[in-house]
Amino acid sequence: MSTGPTSSTGAAGPPAAGAAELAKNDAPAPPEGLSEFLRKILDQLSLSAWLPATMLVGCAALLLQLAALASVDIGAAILALAEKPFGIIVILLFALILTAIIVQAFSFEVIRFLEGYWGASSLGAIVAHVLIEIQLRRVRKISNQRDKQEKRAFRRAHERMLSRNIPRSILTILEDDVYRRRGVHSQADKDEARRLGWRQFAAPQDLARFDRLSKRLDDFPAEHRILPTKLGNVLRSAEDALELADGDLEGLVMRRYDRIPERIRTHHDQFRTRLDMYCILFFVFIVLAMLSTLIVWRTQGQLLSFLFPATFALLALTAYAASITSARGYGASLRAIQRGPA
Numbered sequence: 001m002s003t004g005p006t007s008s009t010g011a012a013g014p015p016a017a018g019a020a021e022l023a024k025n026d027a028p029a030p031p032e033g034l035s036e037f038l039r040k041i042l043d044q045l046s047l048s049a050w051l052p053a054t055m056l057v058g059c060a061a062l063l064l065q066l067a068a069l070a071s072v073d074i075g076a077a078i079l080a081l082a083e084k085p086f087g088i089i090v091i092l093l094f095a096l097i098l099t100a101i102i103v104q105a106f107s108f109e110v111i112r113f114l115e116g117y118w119g120a121s122s123l124g125a126i127v128a129h130v131l132i133e134i135q136l137r138r139v140r141k142i143s144n145q146r147d148k149q150e151k152r153a154f155r156r157a158h159e160r161m162l163s164r165n166i167p168r169s170i171l172t173i174l175e176d177d178v179y180r181r182r183g184v185h186s187q188a189d190k191d192e193a194r195r196l197g198w199r200q201f202a203a204p205q206d207l208a209r210f211d212r213l214s215k216r217l218d219d220f221p222a223e224h225r226i227l228p229t230k231l232g233n234v235l236r237s238a239e240d241a242l243e244l245a246d247g248d249l250e251g252l253v254m255r256r257y258d259r260i261p262e263r264i265r266t267h268h269d270q271f272r273t274r275l276d277m278y279c280i281l282f283f284v285f286i287v288l289a290m291l292s293t294l295i296v297w298r299t300q301g302q303l304l305s306f307l308f309p310a311t312f313a314l315l316a317l318t319a320y321a322a323s324i325t326s327a328r329g330y331g332a333s334l335r336a337i338q339r340g341p342a
Helices: 016-026 034-043 047-069 074-083 087-105 107-115 122-163 168-178 187-196 204-217 230-242 249-259 262-296 303-339
Strands: none
Touching: 047 074, 047 087, 074 087, 087 107, 107 230, 107 262, 122 168, 122 204, 168 187, 230 303, 249 303, 262 303
8 A cells, every 4th residue: 555645635645746846945045146136226216317417417526527637627627538448438428328318308399399399489470470471372272183183084084984874863963973063852862872982983194193182282281281391291181181170189098098008098199200200310410410411511522521510411301201100190189089999
């Protein structure tokens, strides 16, 4: 007869493997290393603590160096720091953090400036008036092109519908809709015309151009809401499409933030962050283009030197185009937030 344990309920003692496991669990944990200890400390520090601390260390290092030199020559103090071990790291880190703080402080104003909000100065009002007039002419031109393209596409679709014996009453309703005409029709014919539509009979190349023009027109708000810049119009068009009763866009997100699906919330935050980043990059590249122009101006006969300002100017245009794309995505995420969970 076996004398060993037969089950967990009738056993005289735990199995050998179980005893070993219990002994292992009861054993004291190995002491934490220094790196693990430091990691736990650093995890408790947030970015809001790191930035001021870095500023404090950088400024203190600069002040101590000024004290050592017994001078207030900041340039000499920076050069002296750079000659010391890790001095250049301190200088670069200090400059990076200082620049980041300044950029973040003005990020909102940067976006507002690129939207076309230029204050109440006379010069700003004059420039805004001229640019708004340009934007109005542009939106009217696109609208006229779209209307002409819609009629062109409908005429070709009309011929196909006639060849397929679509009732004349239905064709008349569709034609009145395209040409913005009023007519008296039965409700049954209206419902049938709405169900049938004319796009399925149109040529794909006609619809492709019509849709492109419609998409360009979607970037503009109503004419009385036009702003001086394209970025401003894209953002205002997205805001107006929400049709908020109180006009409180920030409140829309804050009130629903906890109920927003994680995927939509992530997209909203990403597009908003990209919008901020590309707007700031636009100004950064503009500043670099101007600085590089001043620097290469003295390099007589070196035409390749002007590639630097040209490159920075091209990068500025690229950043502005990217900010517009981000603004469209930001507007789409706001519409998804307003609709709520599917």
